[in-house]
Every structure is written in structure tokens, then in C-alpha cells.
Amino acid sequence: MSHSPALTAERPAGPPLPKRPTSPAKRTQRRAAYLFLLPFFVVFLSMLVVPLVYAGYLSLFESKLIGGEAFAGLANYARALTDPAFLEGLGRVGLFFIIQVPIMLGLALFFALALDSARAHGSKGIRLLIYMPYAVPAVVATLMWGYLYGPDFGPIAQISRAVGLGTPDFLSPESILGSMMNIVTWEFVGYNMIIMYAALRSIPGELYEAAEIDGAGQFRLAWSVKIPAIRPALMLTLIFSVIGSFQLFAEPSLLNAIAPDAITNSFTPNYYAYNLAFINQELNFAAAIAFLLGIVIAIVSYFVQLGGERSERRERALS
Amino acid sequence: MTSRVGPALVTPGDGDEAVAPGRSRPRYAPGKRRSILLTVLLWLCVLYFVLPLWWLFVSSTKNNSALFSTFGMWFGGDFSLWDNLQTLFTVRDGIFLRWMLNTFVYAFASAAGATLLATMAGYSFAKYDFPGKKVLFSATLGAVMIPLTALALPTYLLFSQAGLTDTPWAVIIPSLVSPFGVYLMRVYAADAIPDGLIEAARVDGAGEFRIFWQVGLRLLGPGLVTVFLFSLVATWNNYFLPLIMLNSSSLYPITVGLAQLQSAASAGGGSQALFSTVITGSFVSILPLVIAFLFLQRYWQSGLASGGVKG
Numbered sequence: 179m180s181h182s183p184a185l186t187a188e189r190p191a192g193p194p195l196p197k198r199p200t201s202p203a204k205r206t207q208r209r210a211a212y213l214f215l216l217p218f219f220v221v222f223l224s225m226l227v228v229p230l231v232y233a234g235y236l237s238l239f240e241s242k243l244i245g246g247e248a249f250a251g252l253a254n255y256a257r258a259l260t261d262p263a264f265l266e267g268l269g270r271v272g273l274f275f276i277i278q279v280p281i282m283l284g285l286a287l288f289f290a291l292a293l294d295s296a297r298a299h300g301s302k303g304i305r306l307l308i309y310m311p312y313a314v315p316a317v318v319a320t321l322m323w324g325y326l327y328g329p330d331f332g333p334i335a336q337i338s339r340a341v342g343l344g345t346p347d348f349l350s351p352e353s354i355l356g357s358m359m360n361i362v363t364w365e366f367v368g369y370n371m372i373i374m375y376a377a378l379r380s381i382p383g384e385l386y387e388a389a390e391i392d393g394a395g396q397f398r399l400a401w402s403v404k405i406p407a408i409r410p411a412l413m414l415t416l417i418f419s420v421i422g423s424f425q426l427f428a429e430p431s432l433l434n435a436i437a438p439d440a441i442t443n444s445f446t447p448n449y450y451a452y453n454l455a456f457i458n459q460e461l462n463f464a465a466a467i468a469f470l471l472g473i474v475i476a477i478v479s480y481f482v483q484l485g486g487e488r489s490e491r492r493e494r495a496l497s
Numbered sequence: 498m499t500s501r502v503g504p505a506l507v508t509p510g511d512g513d514e515a516v517a518p519g520r521s522r523p524r525y526a527p528g529k530r531r532s533i534l535l536t537v538l539l540w541l542c543v544l545y546f547v548l549p550l551w552w553l554f555v556s557s558t559k560n561n562s563a564l565f566s567t568f569g570m571w572f573g574g575d576f577s578l579w580d581n582l583q584t585l586f587t588v589r590d591g592i593f594l595r596w597m598l599n600t601f602v603y604a605f606a607s608a609a610g611a612t613l614l615a616t617m618a619g620y621s622f623a624k625y626d627f628p629g630k631k632v633l634f635s636a637t638l639g640a641v642m643i644p645l646t647a648l649a650l651p652t653y654l655l656f657s658q659a660g661l662t663d664t665p666w667a668v669i670i671p672s673l674v675s676p677f678g679v680y681l682m683r684v685y686a687a688d689a690i691p692d693g694l695i696e697a698a699r700v701d702g703a704g705e706f707r708i709f710w711q712v713g714l715r716l717l718g719p720g721l722v723t724v725f726l727f728s729l730v731a732t733w734n735n736y737f738l739p740l741i742m743l744n745s746s747s748l749y750p751i752t753v754g755l756a757q758l759q760s761a762a763s764a765g766g767g768s769q770a771l772f773s774t775v776i777t778g779s780f781v782s783i784l785p786l787v788i789a790f791l792f793l794q795r796y797w798q799s800g801l802a803s804g805g806v807k808g
Binding site for chain 1: 530531532535536539540542543545546547549550552553556564565566568569570613614615617618620621622625626627628630633636637640641642643644645647648649650651652654655670671673674676679699705706709730733734736737741751752753755756759760763764775776779782783786787789790791794
């Protein structure tokens with residue numbers, strides 16, 4: 179409530195006064211505010227909070243062949259943390275995150291800055307065409323790249339052979355992770371570029387003029403004015419990328435069909451959880467894996483944010 | 498579009514907060530010096546994004562043997578697009594059309610619902626003061642980070658107990674929650690709806706709901722379109738949720754349907770011709786969104802401009 183305790187304490191005893199700070203008009207507004215929130219939070223509770231709690235509950239049990247469900251404490255978690263299949267998968271998406279995300283966001287930032295500088299002919303067309311892959315579902319993108327990667331009839335192999343470079347194998351166990359990084363990069367550079375570009379467009383022009391008067395060139399301008407100004411947008415794309423990479427599913431599950439030797443059923447933790455739950459029927463263990471994955475994502479996101487805030491403070495201290 | 502530029506927009510510590518040009522400000526013109534080098538470089542990069550789609554189009558005009566015997570990046574063999582389309586729309590009693598329709602229904606119902614819920618919530622966060630506001634908003638923001646996997650499995654189990662799996666509801670209801678949409682709408686509403694206008698409407702005796710419908714919604718145009726399109730693309734492209742929830746192939750969206758066709762094609766099963774069907778199907782399935790992008794992209798950007806800036 180918005181009334182301060184000091185105010186109510188000092189009031190002498192007497193006939194109950196109407197609560198002053200909440201006038202009838204304010205109370206109507208407050209009620210309206212809650213009513214506006216209600217539909218969202220009903221769905222929020224039932225589709226996010228309840229399933230999450232239920233997953234936590236499930237992960238604490240194990241199903242016995244005889245006697246049904248039995249409380250298992252943290253046994254599923256202990257099993258997950260010593261399960262090489264899960265840990266390898268986690269390491270794989272971690273590697274994916276460390277390599278693919280800087281490339282993807284770096285490219286997106288480069289395109290956003292280049293387009294914002296308005297120095298290229300046909301900027302509008304460039305922007306739209308780079309953005310276009312975002313309209314393609316991950317399923318279609320993976321199917322398509324699967325054909326493009328094909329060693330016999332894929333156009334990349336055809337061109338490579340034509341210029342005498344031999345046949346590259348994009349689908350071997352060693353190269354499949356890189357091939358997958360390429361698919362995800364292709365899909366999401368444009369999406370991230372648009373978020374950054376939109377932020378760049380909202381930088382007030384005065385900042386540029388001041389920098390220009392100081393004699394800053396395009397690169398200096400980008401580094402010292404534009405990039406610091408769009409830091410919140412960069413954080414947003416980074417957090418979305420954490421969530422995206424750790425949850426990889428469609429790409430491994432579809433590539434599995436054309437490269438079964440390279441993609442194991444635990445290639446990524448998400449794909450592993452799916453296989454555990456729906457193929458092996460190990461629901462409780464799958465819930466523990468999913469929960470652990472969620473915790474890892476939360477921790478990585480937290481550190482990413484912390485890093486962002488720290489560098490912002492450093493920047494502030496310097497200026 | 499009237500808008501106020503918030504403090505987060507100005508670089509830290511330069512004390513220029515008082516200057517508040519709108520997003521529609523005349524843009525600082527960098528002297529119209531175009532760079533040939535940059536132009537060539539960017540257009541070369543564009544090839545990387547476009548050539549796979551070009552391959553998809555070219556390949557959908559080939560029959561199955563030409564698909565594997567001609568150069569992938571150019572037309573070859575007979576022009577079989579019409580034959581492929583005919584096969585696509587008649588295979589398994591025309592189920593592909595059914596998948597397209599399902600995708601439309603799921604995506605539009607989810608996007609409309611999610612946008613409405615997110616707009617009401619975002620408006621409330623932006624324009625009202627009430628106890629618990631901070632906690633509720635933090636919960637919403639934190640939810641952006643909850644991975645789909647942690648939710649999909651228990652949601653599936655809960656839905657199956659409620660008898661909702663293998664129904665359209667199983668795909669639509671979970672897609673109604675859009676925490677990012679709430680965040681965007683809050684930022685957008687804070688900028689786009691002047692408090693004075695709401696006060697004026699109150700003085701005129703309008704109720705809170707009337708103000709929302711008649712004043713608020715009208716000023717939220719680009720923000721609404723952005724949230725709608727984001728939810729639409731998310732549901733349209735979703736694979737994991739419908740894969741888990743649906744068993745009957747007559748309920749599949751295109752993503753799950755195509756994946757099923759593809760696995761039938763790779764498994765052989767005596768139907769090699771399926772490859773060109775899968776490729777043509779992929780090509781047809783991306784057309785609606787690509788066309789929507791061409792027409793609506795300007796809205797995305799103006800709607801996102803506010804959200805990306807205040808993160």
C-alpha cells in the first residue's frame with residue numbers, strides 16, 4: 179500500500195477516516211490495473227509456473243517396475259551430473275555458444291552499423307534480404323542445408339569438386355557441430371541485426387554532430403558513440419542467444435536422419451531430454467535433465483548480465 | 498508517431514537528457530558519401546543469405562532425377578514445378594493443404610491471444626501504479642529465461658491428464674504467454690501514450706476500460722504489430738511443442754508434417770519421389786511468411802526501436 183506507516187501511526191484515535199492516500203478514483207484505477215493484468219497472469223501461472231513446479235516435483239521421483247512412483251530425492255540429479263551423455267551434450271552446446279554466438283552477433287552488429295551509416299547502395303534491399311532467413315522455420319532451414327551439405331549432389335560439393343578441392347564432408351562427426359553453427363547463424367543474423375539496427379536508428383542525432391565536430395571518423399563514431407548507446411539492445415540479443423543455443427533441438431533432431439553416425443541421441447541436452455521422455459519413457463530422469471538445463475541457462479544468463487553491467491559501470495567511471 | 502526518448506537512450510554521463518527528439522526526427526545526414534567498397538562487400542554477404550533460398554526455389558522446379566543429376570544452383574532437366582505442386586497437394590489425400598491451414602489457425606489464434614494479453618498487461622505496467630508492480634514485472638522478465646524444454650514435458654503431462662493433448666488447444670494455449678511481448682508493450686506504451694491524454698479522458702468521465710480501448714489501443718499501432726508478428730513467427734516456426742503434443746497427422750502444422758515427410762523420404766520406403774515433394778513443400782511453406790515480411794517489415798522496426806533501446 180502506498181500510505182506511509184508514520185502517517186497512520188500519528189493519527190489520533192477517533193471515527194475511522196477514509197484512507198486518505200487511496201482516493202476512490204485511485205482505487206478504481208488500481209482495480210483496473212489488476213484486471214488488465216489478470217488474463218496474462220492466469221495463463222502465466224498455468225502455463226509457466228505450474229508446469230515448472232510440476233517438473234521439479236517429477237524430478238524428485240523415480241518409477242519402479244513394481245510399486246509405481248517412489249520418492250528418490252536428488253538421485254536423478256546425481257545420475258544426471260555423472261551421466262557422460264548429458265555432460266558431453268552440455269559441453270557441446272557450451273562450445274556452440276562460445277563459438278557461434280560471437281560470430282553471429284559480430285556479423286549482425288557489422289551489418290547493422292554498415293546499414294546505419296547509409297554508405298551502401300541499396301541499403302533497404304540488403305536489410306530485407308539478410309533478414310529473410312528469419313521467416314524460414316528451423317525445420318525447413320535444416321532440411322534445406324541438409325541437402326546443400328550433401329556430399330554427392332549438394333551444390334557446395336559440386337562447386338568444390340569443379341574447382342578441384344575435392345568433396346568436403348559437412349556431415350562427419352567432426353564437422354557436424356560446425357555445420358549446425360552455420361545453419362543457426364544463417365537463420366538468426368538478420369533477426370539480431372534488426373534489433374540492433376532499430377536501436378541504432380533511435381540514437382539522437384545530436385550525439386553524432388558532437389562527435390563529428392570533434393573530428394571522429396566512421397569507425398571512431400561506431401566504437402565510441404554507437405556501440406555504447408545500443409548496449410541494452412546488445413544485451414537483449416545476447417540473452418536470447420544464450421537461451422537459443424542451450425536449447426538446440428530442431429537442428430540435431432532433423433540432422434539425425436541424414437547423419438545418424440554424427441548425431442547421437444544425446445547430442446544436445448534438449449534432444450536428450452526429449453529422447454529420454456518420449457522414446458525411453460524415463461520421465462523423471464528427463465525432468466531432472468530439463469531442470470538442470472534450465473538452471474544452467476539461468477546461471478549463464480546471470481553472468482552475461484553481470485558482465486554487461488560491470489562494463490557499463492567501468493564506462494561510466496571513465497567518462 | 499509521437500514519442501519521447503528516454504534517458505536510457507543517451508550515452509551515460511553526458512548530461513544531454515533534456516534534448517528529446519522523437520523517433521521521427523530528421524535524421525542526421527552523413528554527407529551522402531556512398532562507398533563502393535562497402536556496397537560490394539555487403540552485397541557479397543547478401544549472397545550467403547539468399548543463395549540457399551534460391552537453391553530451394555530452383556530445386557522445387559526439378560523432378561526427382563534432375564534434382565540429383567543437375568547443378569543445384571541452376572535450372573536443369575524439365576521444368577517440373579507444376580507437377581511437383583500437383584503431387585504435393587495430392588499426396589496422402591491432400592494432407593499438405595491441411596497442414597498449411599492448421600499452421601494458419603494455430604499461428605493466428607496464438608498471436609492474436611498473446612498480443613491481447615501482452616498489450617493489456619504491458620499497458621497496465623506502463624500506466625498504473627499499484628502494489629506488487631515491481632514483483633510481478635520482475636517475474637515476467639525472469640520468465641523470458643525459462644527454457645521451453647523444462648516446460649514442455651510437464652505441460653505435456655498436465656495436458657494429457659486434462660485430455661487436451663492431440664487437440665489444437667495443446668498448441669495454442671501454451672503459446673499465449675509472451676513475456677517478451679509484455680516487456681515490449683510496456684516500453685512502447687510508456688512512450689506512445691501521454692499521461693495527459695489519459696487524465697483528459699478521465700476528466701471527460703471515461704472509464705478505465707474505455708480509455709484503454711479507445712485511447713490506448715489507437716496509439717499502440719506499431720507496438721501491437723511487432724508483438725503480433727513476433728508471436729506469429731514463433732508459433733508458425735515452432736516444432737518442439739506440436740511435435741510433443743500432437744499424434745494425429747491431420748492436426749500437424751507444416752513444420753512437423755514436413756519433418757515427417759522428410760524422414761519417410763530418407764528412410765526410402767520405396768518412395769524416392771518424396772524428395773522433390775519435401776523440397777517443393779518447404780518452398781511453398783515459407784512463401785506466406787516471406788511475403789508478410791516484405792509488406793510488414795517497416796512495422797517491426799519501429800515497434801522494436803523502443804524495445805531494443807530500453808533493455
